Amino acid sequence: MALGFRFSEYVPPQEDKPNFDSLLKIFMQLVTVTSGDVAEALSWLSSLDKQYKLTGDDYGIGDFIEDLKKQGYLDEDPQRQGSFQLSAKSEQGIRKSALEEIFGKLKKSGKGNHATPHTGTGDEATTDRREYRFGDTLEQISMTDSIRNAQINHGLGDFRLTEQDLEVNETEHKSQSSTVLMIDISHSMILYGEDRITPAKKVAMALAELVKQKYPKDTLDVIVFGNDAWQIEIKDLPYLEVGPYHTNTVAGLELAMDILRKRKTANKQIFMITDGKPTCLKEGIHYYKNSFGLDRKVVNKTLNLAAQCRRIKVPITTFMIASDPYLQQFVEEFTKVNNGQAYYSSLKGLGHLVFRDYRRNRKKTF
Template sequence: MSGKPRRYRYRAWHGGADPLEPPVDLRSALDAIGREVMEGASPRAALEELLRTGTRDSSGLDELTRRLWQRRAELQRRHNLDGTLNEVRRLLDRALSQERQALSAEQGEDARFRELQLDALPTDTAGAVNELANYDWRSSDARETFEEIRNLLGSEFMEQRFQGMKEALQQTTPEDVERVRRMLDDLNDLLAAHARGDDTGEQFDRFMAEHGEFFPEQPRDVDELIDALAARSAAAQRMLNSMSEQQRSELAALSQQAFGDPRIGQALQRMDAQLRGLRPGEDWTGRARFRGDQPMGLGEATAAMAELGELDRLAEQLGQAYPGARLEDIDLEALERQLGGQAVVDAQRLSEIEQQLRRQGLLERASDGSLRLSPRAMRRLGETALRSVISQLRSRRGERDTDRAGAAGEPTGTTRPWAFGDSEPWDAGRTVRNAVLRRAAEGTSSPLLDVSDLEVAETEQRSRSAVALCVDTSWSMVQDGRWVPMKRTALALHHLVATRYRSDALQLVTFGRYASTVDVGELAALEGTWEQGTNLHHALLLAGRHLRRHPDAQPVVLVVTDGEPTAHLEPDGTAVFQYPPAPRTLSATLSEVDSLNRLGATLSVFMLGEDPRLEAFVDIVARRGGGRVVAPTPDGLGAAVVGDYLRTKRRR
């Protein structure tokens, strides 16, 4: 073999998404969805908001749509639809000038009569051209110029319906005109047979064998042929709709002069009518306003209308507002034509986010068909909330995060990979098993034992707690910006108990006019509603019921509220509201505080806001319940509640 070193050449990647780009950041996407859900949005609406606004790495659907509308506006501001009519007028004026110049050099009555004929021509372009259709030109130059008009009209009308025909028909001969006429007649016969349902594949094959040169897109069957023709014909109709009535009338009259053969225009009109019947779903009624100074011919204008139609379809696909909309509906080829390759990459990444969220079980369908966050998603949101809380605790009190399931005590029966700083005992069986499996995969030359093989046995606290977290869900919590911090606090505490103190029993209780027990998913999705009443009495009743179900656990009650009690529960289950609070409400609430105290419960109140009446009430609660009062800011609420829970664990 040659000893020459191989040389490699590196070029820009143009094959779609960068293959070296990191995978989509699902954690960041889930956090964004979680924030929206906790602020009251449904998971479906939260996902749609994420797709609309995009991520750090990808433009959202709104930005892509904005760029589409910008491109649409630029196209309409730049052009106008007068190109063909202006060019016909210019050629007509030149032909008339050439003819008058030839006539002026002649003597005799015939020349004067012809000059009178020219002076009496209709003032409109179409009328003049049609009047001159049978005129016997004296000037050969004028005759050639008039033929240019006919060929221009023929090529433009053909370009309207058959893209690329204008260039092919620039040097038109009578034989070319006859080929076009014959193709149109055969095409109309094929369309009519298809409409009746008696066309055959052989008929289509014969048509393409004879006239395939007119169809560079090479349709595979008659339906593909009709689709392509109908899209172009509908764009031509939208262009006509966008013109003035006078312009439309002139073009209709001029169509009879296409290639100097009225049968061409008639065949095109028949074809348009058949296509409209075969594809009524195409947009045949739309219109657009062009207000620029760059004139377009009929073919260019039709292409511009087709492009506007493509932009409108893309905008609809990106809007995702129609029933059953999916990101997979987006026409990526059209998107690349209009906005470039990066737009395709952004759309693909957004689609991948949606697919991965569903595929990895982070979003799931409820029994009623609605979308909701799965338990796995709630764990991830709780982990994020807890990490934020722990970082606040560390910065505030110098504490460090720990991955231990418990500070010391009994094994939980579970293991986890060893991490730096762990002091739990190794699980020898799991560690050896990991090493054997790794060496079997990597080969016997790999190390006998690697750090990645190590697993430690998790432990849990010997003392367990029954914890009731009671959170105020009255309207003032939403109004004063405390709604989301309250939910994050509940998520963080729930995740801490579920992952590190698994023997503890946590119950979440919400209270407004009434109180109720909820799971963490229900709390995260809870929407704020206008409802008067802060029924702490009912919440403490439910908390006490939870504590009594766990008589062997240390009872802990944590209350988050921004207002004094204004409602209590009557023996018949009716909630009574009154503001300022009635003595009966305060008495019933404090009576339940005393009941919790007799159970030995530790009661901590986290007071949000600076309400003097609330301060006076919680001071009484602290004295009678032997608990403590904390007044955190909304941003510090999570650290305060989790820190208080951990303090009770350390104290025991």
């Protein structure tokens, strides 16, 4: 019997009817791109519906908006009658959506989940066993294993329990970590037709949700830097916008160091997402700016701060979303001075690099 193939026209599977969850995923993406502008996001959603027929006769965009209100995703805007703003539930939903998009779905884990190389009297018991050491507590001794050892070592007829028979349940120290995430909001983040700020926001939101779910004892502070640097709340990340700014990396690093000095944890680090070179300094009330090439006055002050971070054992991981060779040369010099790490990433791969490095760094003791 001859074997062959029969071809027919592919008909994509159709949902029986549009549902709230599928539209919500699209809405979460759109409201991130529009920096939290609900009206603009819904306008875009309506345009997409018109073009791609996202809804049907039984469930339209109007129904979806009503469901958003009923389920607590939208609040009335007190400044504009008849308008809506994102609720706290939406802000958390956007962070979860970013986490799932970038890093996949995570199961909630216990607190203090960063392993260190240290063992002994730690925070959590493991399945490992070891010999008794002076200072081990009675609660750490595995009685079943110790009695078995005594029977093997001395025989059933001469049962006695000696120090050499004792086995101890090994425990692990679980470290806490303090991280400052720096996000470049200079004008170059939207230049040349590339939207680099939206992926940066998604990474920040996903990292915040990762810390909340998996490492609840950790701290994560987010700062933005343009001509100046300032701290923002995690709940404000969806609303982050690029400004007509230069790149004052020095101000960002100074603020990050100030924040980390106040943290009592032993493990501290800085993540910096940027697409450009430092181009700005603040001198008193005036700004020194130079967007042409690498200005040594600006670069040297930036490198001095990188060295200061190294001296206080704060590694800096730089995620450069640009491919210019002279910018990579600067980042390599910056990284060498700090003894940190650097990644040159496409926008698509940025999130995976951040999370991979976050988890690896948490396993160190700096």
